[in-house]
Amino acid sequence: MFQPTISGSSRIRRTPYSKRVEEAGVKSYTVYNHMLLATVFQTLEDDYHHLKKAVQVWDVSVERQIEINGPDATKLLQMTTPRDLSNMQDDQCYYIPMVDKNGYMINDPVAVKLENERYWVSIADSDVIFYFKGLAEGLELNVNIFEPDVNILSIQGPKSKILVEKIFGKGAADIKFFRHRKVTFKDKDMIIARSGWSHQICYEIYVEGFSYGQSMWDELFKLGENLDVRAGCPNLIERIESGLLSYGNDINSNHNPYEAGLGKFLSNGISKGCLAYKKLTSISNPTKMIKPIEIIGDPIQPITYNSKVTNIAGDVVGQISSAAWSPDFKINVAIGMIDSEYWKQDENLFVEILENDKREIIIKDKFWS
Amino acid sequence: MFQPTISGSSRIRRTPYSKRVEEAGVKSYTVYNHMLLATVFQTLEDDYHHLKKAVQVWDVSVERQIEINGPDATKLLQMTTPRDLSNMQDDQCYYIPMVDKNGYMINDPVAVKLENERYWVSIADSDVIFYFKGLAEGLELNVNIFEPDVNILSIQGPKSKILVEKIFGKGAADIKFFRHRKVTFKDKDMIIARSGWSHQICYEIYVEGFSYGQSMWDELFKLGENLDVRAGCPNLIERIESGLLSYGNDINSNHNPYEAGLGKFLSNGISKGCLAYKKLTSISNPTKMIKPIEIIGDPIQPITYNSKVTNIAGDVVGQISSAAWSPDFKINVAIGMIDSEYWKQDENLFVEILENDKREIIIKDKFWS
Numbered sequence: 001m002f003q004p005t006i007s008g009s010s011r012i013r014r015t016p017y018s019k020r021v022e023e024a025g026v027k028s029y030t031v032y033n034h035m036l037l038a039t040v041f042q043t044l045e046d047d048y049h050h051l052k053k054a055v056q057v058w059d060v061s062v063e064r065q066i067e068i069n070g071p072d073a074t075k076l077l078q079m080t081t082p083r084d085l086s087n088m089q090d091d092q093c094y095y096i097p098m099v100d101k102n103g104y105m106i107n108d109p110v111a112v113k114l115e116n117e118r119y120w121v122s123i124a125d126s127d128v129i130f131y132f133k134g135l136a137e138g139l140e141l142n143v144n145i146f147e148p149d150v151n152i153l154s155i156q157g158p159k160s161k162i163l164v165e166k167i168f169g170k171g172a173a174d175i176k177f178f179r180h181r182k183v184t185f186k187d188k189d190m191i192i193a194r195s196g197w198s199h200q201i202c203y204e205i206y207v208e209g210f211s212y213g214q215s216m217w218d219e220l221f222k223l224g225e226n227l228d229v230r231a232g233c234p235n236l237i238e239r240i241e242s243g244l245l246s247y248g249n250d251i252n253s254n255h256n257p258y259e260a261g262l263g264k265f266l267s268n269g270i271s272k273g274c275l276a277y278k279k280l281t282s283i284s285n286p287t288k289m290i291k292p293i294e295i296i297g298d299p300i301q302p303i304t305y306n307s308k309v310t311n312i313a314g315d316v317v318g319q320i321s322s323a324a325w326s327p328d329f330k331i332n333v334a335i336g337m338i339d340s341e342y343w344k345q346d347e348n349l350f351v352e353i354l355e356n357d358k359r360e361i362i363i364k365d366k367f368w369s
Numbered sequence: 370m371f372q373p374t375i376s377g378s379s380r381i382r383r384t385p386y387s388k389r390v391e392e393a394g395v396k397s398y399t400v401y402n403h404m405l406l407a408t409v410f411q412t413l414e415d416d417y418h419h420l421k422k423a424v425q426v427w428d429v430s431v432e433r434q435i436e437i438n439g440p441d442a443t444k445l446l447q448m449t450t451p452r453d454l455s456n457m458q459d460d461q462c463y464y465i466p467m468v469d470k471n472g473y474m475i476n477d478p479v480a481v482k483l484e485n486e487r488y489w490v491s492i493a494d495s496d497v498i499f500y501f502k503g504l505a506e507g508l509e510l511n512v513n514i515f516e517p518d519v520n521i522l523s524i525q526g527p528k529s530k531i532l533v534e535k536i537f538g539k540g541a542a543d544i545k546f547f548r549h550r551k552v553t554f555k556d557k558d559m560i561i562a563r564s565g566w567s568h569q570i571c572y573e574i575y576v577e578g579f580s581y582g583q584s585m586w587d588e589l590f591k592l593g594e595n596l597d598v599r600a601g602c603p604n605l606i607e608r609i610e611s612g613l614l615s616y617g618n619d620i621n622s623n624h625n626p627y628e629a630g631l632g633k634f635l636s637n638g639i640s641k642g643c644l645a646y647k648k649l650t651s652i653s654n655p656t657k658m659i660k661p662i663e664i665i666g667d668p669i670q671p672i673t674y675n676s677k678v679t680n681i682a683g684d685v686v687g688q689i690s691s692a693a694w695s696p697d698f699k700i701n702v703a704i705g706m707i708d709s710e711y712w713k714q715d716e717n718l719f720v721e722i723l724e725n726d727k728r729e730i731i732i733k734d735k736f737w738s
Binding site for chain 2: 139247
């Protein structure tokens with residue numbers, strides 16, 4: 001198998017935890033927001049099983065923050081998302097489809113409200129800070145926009161609650177889903193949120209200050225010793241099982257939020273403050289959409305490239321963007337974008353995963369976990 | 370040496386040439402504009418020697434294009450750069466510092482003028498398409514902004530002229546520096562420019578249409594057989610010798626164009642159409658600047674991370690961002706950012722390239738080639 005290495009480069013930033021990630025035996029990296037993100041430690045399957053039964057610490061510094069503060073902060077943020085922000089509370093996190101004026105997805109961040117007119121936007125892989133800057137500078141909005149020195153550590157897995165309480169004290173893990181609270185580490189106030197890039201019980205510590213990073217990591221590993229704590233990373237198999245979309249993989253700037261399967265976040269109506277209000281309200285039925293897909297047959301190697309979905313006549317009717325064998329569900333799980341006329345699947349559909357390995361697929365109603 | 374592999378991902382796009390790049394034995398990759406860019410084929414030094422004596426074909430698809438067209442195209446482009454675009458001709462390429470309203474560098478692309486009010490902006494590593502979109506959508510400018518299907522192949526080295534004329538015909542290589550002309554490949558019109566990411570004689574073919582890519586590559590290798598043509602890539606050593614800055618490595622969004630050593634591009638005055646006009650005209654003397662630097666002593670391993678420069682007292686007075694041993698100049702060549710009070714170098718300066726390997730440095734007047 002072709003396995004080129006990744007070159008060192010200051011352009012691809014290391015994180016406060018990179019040294020520890022390497023000592024933990026990272027096998028493979030990807031690059032995300034100009035930064036290193038581990039993809040495998042033991043094997044994809046070993047990492048997966050461990051994630052589901054113990055506790056892992058993930059260096060997800062790549063979830064870069066964009067701080068927006070100032071009198072026009074909410075106005076600016078609302079311009080970029082159809083999801084209505086008007087009732088958002090000061091301890092709340094919102095997953096927001098972020099769109100340009102034509103309604104195309106330019107990111108799918110989590111907006112974290114810190115206080116009135118002050119947000120961190122925890123971004124997926126694109127430099128959308130420039131969209132905020134372009135709008136603000138063109139319209140002369142009264143805001144500050146910058147990347148604060150925040151490098152998230154995520155605590156993942158069924159024992160994550162225990163580890164969070166070991167480090168921050170009893171009750172520290174009592175946080176509602178997509179809410180955050182203040183914790184203290186070495187006299188430094190930080191926030192921790194009940195959120196993360198998996199469907200396991202998980203937390204995200206917004207570690208503020210590069211210099212706190214490594215000692216936070218070390219403390220978590222010391223306290224987690226009896227919990228079988230390990231270094232981990234977003235796991236492809238678990239991500240597909242739970243239907244967590246990856247911007248740039250499953251959805252991109254060619255898709256609107258409906259096609260991305262994010263219509264549910266707009267079901268309370270589209271905010272009139274969003275620049276794409278007119279465009280998005282004119283869309284009634286998407287002609288294609290993200291779907292959970294089962295690929296029939298023997299276990300496949302992970303699919304990490306776009307693979308065409310075809311009908312019996314051989315016409316392209318969609319594509320699969322992520323797929324892997326699920327050891328727990330004992331099927332091949334996949335995420336793909338399928339044309340609407342095939343959602344009912346009145347005929348057989350296929351994907352060619354490798355030359356001479358054409359498989360039948362089944363479009364499912366929901367993801368697996 | 371720690372050499373993790375790079376994971377496959379559709380988020381990190383392959384190019385029309387990726388298959389050929391792999392067949393040519395690429396050893397290492399980086400990621401640039403969400404796309405794969407080779408960094409080494411044989412060894413850094415072998416690639417370097419071959420580049421300077423023969424001809425190489427480089428897959429630099431990562432130089433993504435942003436097309437801006439429409440009645441307000443020049444107005445929009447000028448808003449983002451202090452370099453005056455008013456006299457730019459239809460066959461001209463301009464290297465432009467691109468800045469936000471505060472005068473900080475957000476990219477350093479080459480703007481290619483295709484015709485009146487139509488440009489391709491050939492970008493370095495950041496999604497500045499969002500800055501153009503933010504400005505245009507906020508101000509309701511009359512422009513179209515999109516990424517066209519263009520994947521540049523660069524022809525590099527002393528024999529590049531011969532290869533260009535072999536594929537496009539006699540006279541095709543007669544192009545002035547930073548100008549472009551039309552060529553035809555398989556009945557498809559494209560442009561070729563006298564530009565590229567090295568200081569060798571070089572050309573960039575703006576291959577339009579993904580489907581033409583692989584056959585263009587194959588034709589170049591067939592025609593270049595007697596010229597010792599090889600697959601190549603931007604070479605760290607040659608780049609430093611010739612002082613070609615790398616956005617994200619040597620300069621970034623913390624620097625203004627003067628600090629980036631790009632003041633010469635503004636010597637004819639700063640355009641009033643640039644949003645940062647006021648800010649940039651208020652800067653008289655930069656307090657730090659990019660400098661060519663020699664690192665004294667034995668050959669070093671390439672430096673691809675930021676290394677602090679200190680004075681005798683141990684104060685940090687700058688940093689080195691790129692460095693390597695130059696086989697031709699037989700010294701260690703480097704690029705760094707140095708505080709202005711140390712430019713005259715009245716005292717010794719040092720860089721710690723590795724633990725227990727502290728070296729003296731010399732600030733030079735100019736780059737080496």
